[in-house]
Amino acid sequence: MPPNLPDFSKSHGSPDKNAGDWMTLRSHSDFSNGTSDQTGLESSKVDMYVGEKFFRTVEPNCFDPVVRMNEMDVTGVDVQVISTVPILFSYDKPIEPAAALARYLNDHIASVCRDNPRRFVGLATVPLQDIPSSVVELRRAKVELELKGVEIGTEINGCSLDDPRFNPFWAACEELDMPIFVHPLGYELERENKSRWGNYWSAWLIGMPSETALSIHGILSSGVLVRHPKLRFCFAHAGGAYLPLLGRIQHGYNCRPDLVAHSSEGVSPQSYLESHQHNIWIDSLVHDPDLLQLICKKIGPDRIVMGSDYPFPLGEMPNPGEMLSSDKRVGELFSSETRARMLAGNAIEFLGLGDMWPGHKISCI
Known part of the structure; x- marks a missing residue:
């Protein structure tokens, strides 16, 4: 994210009273004494x-490339894939300022990558509440800014990704060869029902994996990948709860096709995850060697990229990739070649970076 944000609600178009509040960034305040920090500075x-x-x-490592690169050097990460903090997607805002914000964020990410071309690879964001505007910005991000993919949410203002309105966007992603990184929007669950999701960090620990599973369920049950066979999706946090539920979902597809299979165009959820498929990828962020083994059995280790969620506390901090690279149990489960692919090679393949990053370790965040 950039270190500061203009006020897009005032500078682009007429304010919309129903659009919700905009994100602003302020110098950190210590609420206990009312000063900028505990030293008063x-x-x-x-x-x-x-x-x-x-x-x-947020700490400086969220917005300062120099701090990031210093931490990358300490932890042995050569290259990071950088993307917008999801709360800045601003899907609930009027399209004119939201599109301007997306352009601002993409310009910032592209500038970081341009200034540090051997350390960062960038993903775009687009204002998916308006598909034509999203296609325009996607094309600009690819052609002008040379970003290597696009990050989107699991849903857009309550609209699931299987909705036909997104078909022109999927077609543009195919045409431009832009892989899609899908990240959940856990903060929206508390807005909908704080008493249900507000306690025990439930929106982040339970809600986000559920969001992601629901998103994959919609994509794989609706024929999106039949109509758009060249799409490449990567779902954050190991696909959330989807792969542990795959047996139940496949059974539902078989026993109640009237409820599950009516839009599948004859392709079952399990079929999409068979070996050598190229549409669905997930990251490795599970914090659990046993679960890593399970998801590798379900989707195959060649479709798992290293996820770090850097620099946030639910990520693998302070050492991204530590479980894959040095956990004894993981070392017993997977060969060094397999672990190397999950640490680097699979991300290079997903993002189409083979010519740019031979032999580099890439952290998808």
């Missing part, structure tokens, strides 16, 4: 606000 951290409501504090 201006802090290098940044506070994120949605309107006047505090959202979270």
Whole structure:
């Protein structure tokens, strides 16, 4: 994310009272004493606000490329794939300022990659509440900015990704050869029902994996990949809860085709995950060697890229890739060649970077 944000609600188009509050970034404040930080000096951290409501504090490694590169050097990461913080997608905002924000974010990510071409690979964001605007920005991100893929949410204002309205966007992703990284929007669950999702960090720990599973379920049950066979999706956090539920989903497809298979165009969920498929990828962020073994059995280790969720606490911190590279149990389960593919080679294949990054370790975040 950039270190600061203009006020897009005032500078682009007429304010929309029903559009919700915009994200702003402010110098970090220590709420206990009312100063910028505990020393009373201006802090290098940044506070994120949605309107006047505090959202979270982020460290400089969230927005400062130099800090990132220093941490990458310490942890042995050669290259990071960088993408927008999902709350900045702004799908619920009016399209004119939302499209301007997407352009601003993409320009920033492209500039970081351009200034540090051997350290960062960038993904675009697009204003998916308006498909024509999204296609325009996707093309600009690919052709002008040379970004290597696009990051989207698991749903857009309550609209699932299997909705036919997204077909022109999928067609553009195919035409431009832009792989798609799908990330859940857990913060929206608390907005919908705080009493259900607000306690015990439930929206992030339970809600986000459920969101992702529901998103994959929609894509694989609706024939999207029959109509758009060249799409490449990578789902965050190991696909959430989908792969552990695959047996149940496949059984439902078989026993109640009237409810599950009516739009599948004859392709079952299990069929999409057979060996050598090229449409569905997931990242490795499970924090559990046993679960890593399970997802490798279900989707194959060649379709798993290293996920770090850097620099946030639910990620593999402080050492991205530690479980794959040095966990004893993982070393007993997988060969060094297989682990090397998950640490680097699979991400290079997913993003089509073979000519750019031979032999490099890539962290997809």
